Structures are given as structure tokens and as C-alpha cells.
Amino acid sequence: MYKKQLKRLLLVVTAVLLISCDQNDDTTVLDESLSKILTEIVVQSNLADRTKKAGNLTNFKDLGELPLQSGRWFKKNKIFRTAHLDNVDKKGKKFLESLGETVLIDLRSDEEIDSNIDFSTVLPKNITRVHLPIPISNALSNGEIIKNVLGIGVKENENYIQEQREIQYKGFVTNTELFEHYKKITKYLLGDKKVILQGEMGKDRIGFLTALLYSSLNAYDKYVIDDYIHANTTLKEVFKDYKDNEVPEIVEMAKNELQAAPDFNKLSEEEIDKKIQPLVTSLETSLSVKKEDINLALALIIKEYGSYDVYLKLAFGISQKELEEKLSIKKQG
Known part of the structure; x- marks a missing residue:
């Protein structure tokens, strides 16, 4: 249609x-x-x-087919991005098998991955998993969110989640401890095999890396942002599931925390519900990606490093020219 x-x-x-x-x-x-x-x-x-729909694949996209200001296009069928493949079904596996020899770069931290998963049986044989974590801050754990948004033992801060997201995105740019992993990721991106970048939902860490690749190749700003916020469409059902199932569990946890806290244990049930409402609102809007976050990160690169070329050489070990030669093509009209 x-x-x-x-x-x-x-x-x-x-x-x-x-x-x-x-x-x-x-x-x-x-x-x-x-x-x-x-x-x-x-x-x-x-x-x-570019969004691939096969089985239960979620937010699985080909980074290719994006126009660059040079007149070239980002190479298709080379780099993909996805939410986790921990429980990929048969149809999803069949699609993955069709990719041929592929490296799956898992950007999640150990804490995000179920230790009982045997990836040698979960993933098809043509997929080689490489673990290069870009950790998400513990400040965004449910416990920290509850404590800070509700002000349990600390100053109440209704904007806590968004403030931590901004800190996280700044960290993607300036945390030099990540640079060695960025350089290893780059070697795979420029290698002969196809590459899948995998996160928990494939929207923040991977959203940053994707936007950086596009911007470094001088893609049009509008298309960089359109691609970034498209995750809100591809993850719509995931967000709904989180809102319907996980948010109520976190709210119940928050109520228990309030009832156990000396400053709040005398609140009535109605007062607790009222106090928790900002937390509910924050949680329900926390998953969606916002263009302000990626704009913040990209602007920070220019502010701190002067240009994408300087940043790429320092953090990723490659120049813009090399990136263009490897990841873009002149499209035949």
C-alpha cells in the first residue's frame, strides 16, 4: 500500500x-x-x-540506500542493525541464513545478556558473534530511576530519565574507554563480511553509531534524523508491551519503596498514586528516541573535536575519505 x-x-x-x-x-x-x-x-x-520483516526479527534494518551529498549512496546489503536476536525464531533464522557469512557485533553489556543463552544454538551457523560492549549506565536501572524520580533519599527529579539519556549520549562521544571497541567495530565494518550491529532494542547505541556513519559520509541532515527516529515506528509494538507489562511492575516496585521509606510510609494510597504519576509518565515516554538526543551527540563531536574527520581518526581509527571509499557507492541511474 x-x-x-x-x-x-x-x-x-x-x-x-x-x-x-x-x-x-x-x-x-x-x-x-x-x-x-x-x-x-x-x-x-x-x-x-530497509526494515526487514521475517519471523520475530525486531527493528532489523539495512543501513544502505541512503543518499549522500556527494551524489553517492550508502552501500546496501553490507551493514545491518537490530534489536537482540536472543530468541530468534525459525523464519528469522532463515532470513539470517540468507545473508551468508556475517559477523554479529553484540554491543550489550554482560548484565543485559541472559547468561543461560547458548548463542551457538540460537544463531545460525553462518553468523559469528563478537562481543564488543558499549554499556548502558547503571543510572538508568529501574532502582535508580525510582529513587531519583520520586526523591527517595535524594532530591526529587522528574526529569531524571531524560537528563541521564543526555549524559549517556554525551558518553557515546567522549568516553575514551569506548574508543578501542569503536576501532574494533570499524575493522569489521570495513571488512569483507556483512555485519549486524546488535543492541537490546537497537535504538540508542546503534542509533548513535548509525547517525555518526551517515553524518561522516555527509548524508543530508534530514535523512539522518528521519532514519534515527524511524525506530519509534519499528519498535512501536515493543514500546506498547513495555507500557502494558513492565511499567506496572516498576510502579508496584516503586510503591513498595515508598511504603518502606521513612519520609513516605505514612502516605495514603491516593497520595502514593499521585506521587507516582510523574514516574509513570517518565517511564511511558522513556523508550522512544528523540531527535534532540542524537543532535546533541553530533553537535558535541563538532564542538569538542572540530570535525567528523578528526573524531573518526581518533575514536575509530579511520578517515572520512577511507570510510567513503569502503561504505559508499556511485549509484547507477
């Missing part, structure tokens, strides 16, 4: 511009306008097409 609507739109736009060409001697501007519109239609179509 989505593709049909785009095709109809393309036909209408083309017709309008052709009519305009007949009425305007200066076709240069019209040609440029048509090119921009066609590119926009292709990108928006690709945004949906």
Missing part, C-alpha cells in the same frame, strides 16, 4: 514539473527541484523497505 501511494505521488509530481517546464525557459531550477523530490520519495520508500 505504501509503495503504491509513493508511485502515485511520483507520477503527480513528475506531471506537474513537466507542465512547469513547458511554461518556463529556465529548466535548471526545475531539474534541481525534480531531483530533490525524486530523492525524497526514494528515501522515504527505502526507509520502509
